[in-house]
Amino acid sequence: MIRNPFITSGYVSSEYFCGRKTESQNLIQEITNGNNLALISTRRMEKTGLIQHCFQDSEIRKIFYTFFVDIYATKSLRDFVFSLSKVILEGLKPFGKKALQHFWESAKSLQASVSFDINGSPSLSLGLGDIQSANTTLDEIFHYLNNADKPCIVAIDEFQQVANYEEGNIEALLRTYIQHCNNARFIFAGSQRHVMGNIFMTASRPFYQSVSMMHLESIPLPEYVAFAQHHFENDGKQITSSVIEDVYNRFEGITWYMQKMLHTLYNMTSSGSTCDVDMVDEALESVVDSFKYTYSEILFRMPEKQKELLIAITKEGKAQSITSGAFIKKYKLASASSVQSALKGLLEKDFITHEQGIYQIYDRFFGIWLKENY
Structure with missing residues (x-):
């Protein structure tokens, strides 16, 4: 049971996901129609949540293997290949021994181990040192994606990082693999809008005009009012629309800040009580105070x-x-x-x-x- 419905980390379920019906429909439609997609917004607009939400769609779950890799902390092709390998292995675990072995047989260069207990449950061991040749393993990964027993969706978050890799030619390398990978669709999510724009809209760059473009803006205020009031009322609490509007205006509707503030206000409001606008400053002070040692x-x-x-x-x-x-x-x-x-x-x-x-x-x-x- 979720004690606080305003989630500030990760994705739980559609019940705790605010709005984005149009965006979800558009994203699913693009992917199921065979297109690759660039998803661009400022950070903390919850691109990750939107992608995970779409991955839970019944049609997507039935048809595709889905893999989500965050490459924000990567600095090289080796880092990228390690992160992607790990995500694919973890993503295939729920599908059992056969699905994992299919990948393992494709990625022969990985110096890692996978074992199965008596019930067939897998145990994985993979470290960065197991990537002996990044180019070889990347080739094997794309061979797997193109020959998997189900079509695949690969979402790469903070994709703009590839522009800074030490090798310098990664965009061209990935573009070559992706354009020949007919069994997989790709979502390239990024938060540095000018860098992402340059990657996909500059004529001299490898990914030029290779994807559909989708820009993620703030969730409209009325949707947030309905979402917040619904969850407060579910626990016998009330929140005025003026509170939600106040928070929305202070943080320009950016999803993570909305969630963090509503999370705090929800905790401050006892059952049977109403959260009013006088509580916003107190909640904000509480949140900022919780980070003060980090900021110092x-x-x-x-x-x-x-x-x-x-x-x-x-x-x-x-x-x-x-x-x-x-x-x-x-x-x-x-x-x-x-x-x-x-x-x-x-x-x-x-x-x-x-x-x-x-x-x-x-x-x-x-x-x-x-x-x-x-």
Whole structure:
């Protein structure tokens, strides 16, 4: 039983998934019609949740093997191949010995082990060191995908990471494999919109015009009002629409922040009581306070110039022209060149986002903590 219906990590079931009916239908339709798809949004808009939600669709479950791999932490083809191998092995476990052995017989280069107990339940052992030749294992993986006994869907989250791999030619390599893999469909999800746009919409890049494009925006406010009120009422509680609207406006409807705030407000509201707008600030303070030691440690470890620029961008809210004399003077920064250097570090570490000429702090709760303390 779920004690709090506002899930902040992972996917549980359709009951706890807010809205996205149109997006779900479009995604399923694209895949079942044989198309590959690029799914693009800002981070924390719950792309992962949408994909997992679609993977639970009865038609998808009946027809396809589904594999979801997050490559955010990968830096090379070897990392990618390891992550994908592990996901496929885990994804095939529920289908039993025969399904696993089919993959194992295809991926002969993997120096790992799989064993089965007396009931046929598998035990897997796979480490990064088991990838002896990334190119060989990748070839074997695609051979498996193209010859699996069911069609496959492979969702690759944070796909923009491949543009930064140390090998430098991964887009072309993957594009070649994917265009010849008729038994699998691919979802390329990404949160850096300009990078994802460049990968799929630049004529000189390998993936140019090879996919359908889907942009994920905030869930409409009325859907969130209905969703939140339904779950409060299920436990004998009430929440006013003005509370949900207040939270929605503060965080621009970004799903994870909505869920985190509603999760906290739900816990604060006793059965038989009503959550009203006066409770929002208290809930926000509670959430931000729970992260304060993490934020202090992050700031302590951050180079001074990056820290100064991060605070300046946070105070500005939606910052533009941050190397201009006016911005540098306003926030007492050193120089345009030092701002450029600090900016590079903040973008690489995902402390800030840059879209359509606007710089913003990525973690909105961190931004609130910074404004309160600096």
